Amino acid sequence: MSDIKERSPNQLMAFGIFGGLIGIYLTLLLPLIGDIIGGPIADIIITIAPAFGALGGICAVMWGADAVRRVAKYGLGTGVPSIGQIAMGMGIIAATFGLAIVKTYIIAGPIVALVTASVIGFIIGWFAQNVIKMKIPVMIRCMTEIAAAGAIVIIGFSSAVAGNFEFNNIMLHVYDNGVMLAVFWVGAMAILHPFNACLGPDEKQKRLLYLAGSTGAITMAVIGIAAIMTLGTSGIITFLIGVVLWFIFYKKFWDEVYLDASSVVGTGLIPKTEA
Amino acid sequence: MVLDLTMSMAILALMGALATIAGCLEDLESDVGSQSNPNSQVQLAPQMGFLHRIYNKAVSGEPVSNGLSAVVAGTVTSVLLSQNYYSLTAIVIGAFVGAIILAIYATTSYAGRVASQARFKQPLYMDIMRYTTPTIMAHNFIMNFCLVAICYIQYEILGYPFTIPFLALIWGISAGAIGSSVGDVHYGGEREFQNREFGCGLNTALSGRIVRKAESGIRNSIDNVWFCAKFGGPVTGLALGLTVFFSSWPTTIWGYTWTAVGVGILIVLVFIILNRLLEISVRDAYGPYKEEKNEKEAKA
Amino acid sequence: MLAIEPSLLIEYVLLIAISGAFICAAVHFMPVGGAPAAMAQATGIGTGTVELAAGSGLVGLITASYMYANEPEASMVLVVAAGAMGSMIMLASAMFSGSLIYAFGVGVPFASAQVKKDPITGDRQDLYMSKGTQGHGIPTICFVSGIIGAALGGAGGGLIYFTLMQIYTPLIAASAAAVAGVFTMGVFYVNAVIPSYGVGGTIEGIHDPKFKRVIGKDIFTSFAISLICGIVAVLIAQGMVA
Numbered sequence: 001m002s003d004i005k006e007r008s009p010n011q012l013m014a015f016g017i018f019g020g021l022i023g024i025y026l027t028l029l030l031p032l033i034g035d036i037i038g039g040p041i042a043d044i045i046i047t048i049a050p051a052f053g054a055l056g057g058i059c060a061v062m063w064g065a066d067a068v069r070r071v072a073k074y075g076l077g078t079g080v081p082s083i084g085q086i087a088m089g090m091g092i093i094a095a096t097f098g099l100a101i102v103k104t105y106i107i108a109g110p111i112v113a114l115v116t117a118s119v120i121g122f123i124i125g126w127f128a129q130n131v132i133k134m135k136i137p138v139m140i141r142c143m144t145e146i147a148a149a150g151a152i153v154i155i156g157f158s159s160a161v162a163g164n165f166e167f168n169n170i171m172l173h174v175y176d177n178g179v180m181l182a183v184f185w186v187g188a189m190a191i192l193h194p195f196n197a198c199l200g201p202d203e204k205q206k207r208l209l210y211l212a213g214s215t216g217a218i219t220m221a222v223i224g225i226a227a228i229m230t231l232g233t234s235g236i237i238t239f240l241i242g243v244v245l246w247f248i249f250y251k252k253f254w255d256e257v258y259l260d261a262s263s264v265v266g267t268g269l270i271p272k273t274e275a
Numbered sequence: 276m277v278l279d280l281t282m283s284m285a286i287l288a289l290m291g292a293l294a295t296i297a298g299c300l301e302d303l304e305s306d307v308g309s310q311s312n313p314n315s316q317v318q319l320a321p322q323m324g325f326l327h328r329i330y331n332k333a334v335s336g337e338p339v340s341n342g343l344s345a346v347v348a349g350t351v352t353s354v355l356l357s358q359n360y361y362s363l364t365a366i367v368i369g370a371f372v373g374a375i376i377l378a379i380y381a382t383t384s385y386a387g388r389v390a391s392q393a394r395f396k397q398p399l400y401m402d403i404m405r406y407t408t409p410t411i412m413a414h415n416f417i418m419n420f421c422l423v424a425i426c427y428i429q430y431e432i433l434g435y436p437f438t439i440p441f442l443a444l445i446w447g448i449s450a451g452a453i454g455s456s457v458g459d460v461h462y463g464g465e466r467e468f469q470n471r472e473f474g475c476g477l478n479t480a481l482s483g484r485i486v487r488k489a490e491s492g493i494r495n496s497i498d499n500v501w502f503c504a505k506f507g508g509p510v511t512g513l514a515l516g517l518t519v520f521f522s523s524w525p526t527t528i529w530g531y532t533w534t535a536v537g538v539g540i541l542i543v544l545v546f547i548i549l550n551r552l553l554e555i556s557v558r559d560a561y562g563p564y565k566e567e568k569n570e571k572e573a574k575a
Numbered sequence: 576m577l578a579i580e581p582s583l584l585i586e587y588v589l590l591i592a593i594s595g596a597f598i599c600a601a602v603h604f605m606p607v608g609g610a611p612a613a614m615a616q617a618t619g620i621g622t623g624t625v626e627l628a629a630g631s632g633l634v635g636l637i638t639a640s641y642m643y644a645n646e647p648e649a650s651m652v653l654v655v656a657a658g659a660m661g662s663m664i665m666l667a668s669a670m671f672s673g674s675l676i677y678a679f680g681v682g683v684p685f686a687s688a689q690v691k692k693d694p695i696t697g698d699r700q701d702l703y704m705s706k707g708t709q710g711h712g713i714p715t716i717c718f719v720s721g722i723i724g725a726a727l728g729g730a731g732g733g734l735i736y737f738t739l740m741q742i743y744t745p746l747i748a749a750s751a752a753a754v755a756g757v758f759t760m761g762v763f764y765v766n767a768v769i770p771s772y773g774v775g776g777t778i779e780g781i782h783d784p785k786f787k788r789v790i791g792k793d794i795f796t797s798f799a800i801s802l803i804c805g806i807v808a809v810l811i812a813q814g815m816v817a
Binding site for chain 2: 612613614621622629630633634640641644657661664668673677678679680682683684685696698699701702705712718757
Binding site for chain 2: 194
């Protein structure tokens with residue numbers, strides 16, 4: 001494996017947790033700041049606030065994708081997608097719990113969700129390692145990380161649709177109209193797809209992270225479309241930022257492909273090999 | 276909404292027909308891109324020295340990728356419906372957006388997987404990328420349209436408790452699960468190893484040694500879908516159509532009672548018997564591959 | 576604070592844990608051969624365990640939820656049976672169509688590698704296995720085992736949905752179905768993935784020696800994790816009261 005210039009797991013974990021949480025909290029803080037400032041700037045701040053939730057979600061997607069990469073390298077026996085599914089399964093349970101349980105202390109919601117997800121992930125990882133006996137050394141750590149990333153992805157993108165992460169608000173804007181399923185599934189794809197798409201002996205972390213950014217940005221664009229239904233203008237902004245980010249990351253991903261691939265040709269016959 | 280029996284049967288028939296088309300196109304879409312389980316051979320081929328010109332659409336398993344396109348289509352449709360768009364327009368635009376998203380994922384997986392196989396010298400063919408991706412989109416669009424139409428009927432007319440994106444996700448996953456368990460076998464078991472004798476089974480030693488020559492020229496994914504559309508796709512459609520039809524038919528006729536559940540179980544029993552009859556006829560037709568062991572011992 | 580009494584809450588938590596165990600058991604019954612089965616190299620359905628269990632179980636969830644929506648007074652058993660029915664029909668139709676492909680598209684007789692004789696029909700299996708494969712197609716024992724699995728999966732999904740509806744409907748009538756549905760999917764996926772790791776991606780069904788070896792610890796794991804999910808589900812209801 002290419003050990004040169006790889007981002008360490010801790011670096012990405014910090015990026016995912018802090019980036020994710022800052023993004024999520026900005027959806028709540030910016031409107032408050034806007035109320036204090038007042039005037040036309042306040043309107044702008046309040047309108048763009050939900051987009052930060054989605055940006056936080058992208059940070060968590062990149063972290064989650066790297067965690068999937070580390071654990072799926074060992075070969076899970078059921079393909080890469082299963083781990084993305086379980087991540088979002090845990091994430092959605094933990095996120096709903098965390099946001100609902102805090103009641104009036106809304107501000108604690110995402111952190112409670114993060115902790116709950118980590119605990120559930122740790123327990124599942126422990127069971128997988130010690131009861132099912134999967135013999136994957138990084139299982140417990142990665143399962144914990146993936147579950148936590150899943151929870152941040154769910155809360156981040158949900159708050160981009162609902163405007164903030166207050167539970168009744170999310171229930172009204174994300175659960176009732178079924179957008180939660182889009183967050184759930186497109187978010188799961190965003191986490192599991194990068195490693196799945198780059199699977200192979202010459203897989204590189206840099207390419208994978210750019211792809212993770214691109215899948216996260218696609219999720220942001222889709223969520224932006226959904227947010228047009230609930231928030232109007234804010235949704236359009238989320239959508240546009242998502243598309244621009246997607247374009248940047250997708251371009252970077254292709255640059256890496258051109259560098260890494262054996263050859264990129266317009267067309268041609270199959271090169272001669274021994275077979 | 277309460278409908279009389281004739282009307283509910285008509286709607287059920289319409290749903291069954293839509294599901295049949297959706298199932299068929301779902302399988303063909305996965306064959307165009309070479310996805311799901313048979314793709315493991317396409318992935319393995321360069322390692323065995325068999326470089327190829329087949330798309331490598333590793334957007335995870337079929338259920339997951341179909342769930343993705345269906346849920347995006349369903350979500351966009353609900354957004355448009357909430358803006359008072361005409362329902363048919365909403366479903367068409369939704370299905371188109373779903374197809375675009377899937378196509379983006381498809382391009383990244385083809386490029387990503389080929390780039391990760393650099394050491395086997397597998398080239399990335401841009402012409403394959405350029406004309407296979409729209410074909411994937413076209414197939415996926417029809418599938419999305421049919422599935423979201425089913426969900427629209429179930430939600431708006433039949434009054435299911437789940438919303439359109441939720442139903443779209445479930446039917447998308449289900450269509451994918453059926454597509455990968457039915458139609459893929461035709462692609463993986465027969466088309467990828469068409470140069471072997473029919474009915475010989477596939478020796479594990481042949482893994483990765485896929486056919487790379489087409490009826491004319493070098494085989495690509497469009498040649499594969501041409502073949503699978505003859506049998507694998509339609510049978511997949513049949514499976515999804517039967518699923519949608521029979522899962523609602525008992526309750527439509529007999530109401531929400533134990534009788535309906537009983538009829539459902541009866542249908543399952545009929546399937547078991549049909550499978551058994553098929554098993555007997557196939558065993559007779561192809562015969563045993565090996566001699567009885569006792570005879571071998573007798574010879575020795 | 577809550578209208579529901581504690582004894583009932585414990586019952587709900589246990590019901591969710593049992594449904595998790597059902598789903599986990601369901602995966603073990605499904606004759607799933609993974610990628611080799613799609614190439615007619617191994618017995619069973621040519622797809623992954625997680626997705627097949629999910630695909631059939633979620634159809635069961637649709638039928639169960641529709642049954643519940645139309646008969647709100649329906650007994651728990653009826654809702655669960657409706658879920659099992661939908662799930663069984665999906666898998667039966669998928670397996671039968673798969674058989675058609677094995678029979679006429681690939682041209683192989685159905686044979687299992689794990690047993691010498693089909694326990695139900697008594698047919699010899701080993702003679703019908705082609706060279707270099709681990710069996711192919713879906714023999715009767717696998718078919719029946721798969722149907723049992725689908726019934727368990729659909730029943731498990733229906734049971735979680737029913738239980739959650741009991742908890743949430745008094746609190747949030749309008750959103751109850753959505754929250755219960757999403758939560759069911761979450762629990763469903765967690766419980767479908769865990770046994771898939773246990774069986775290592777492929778299993779032939781009830782007659783597979785692997786079945787006896789792993790089912791105990793997998794069900795224990797699923798039960799424990801679903802218990803946590805159940806507790807979380809009940810605690811979410813506490814949050815809804817405020």
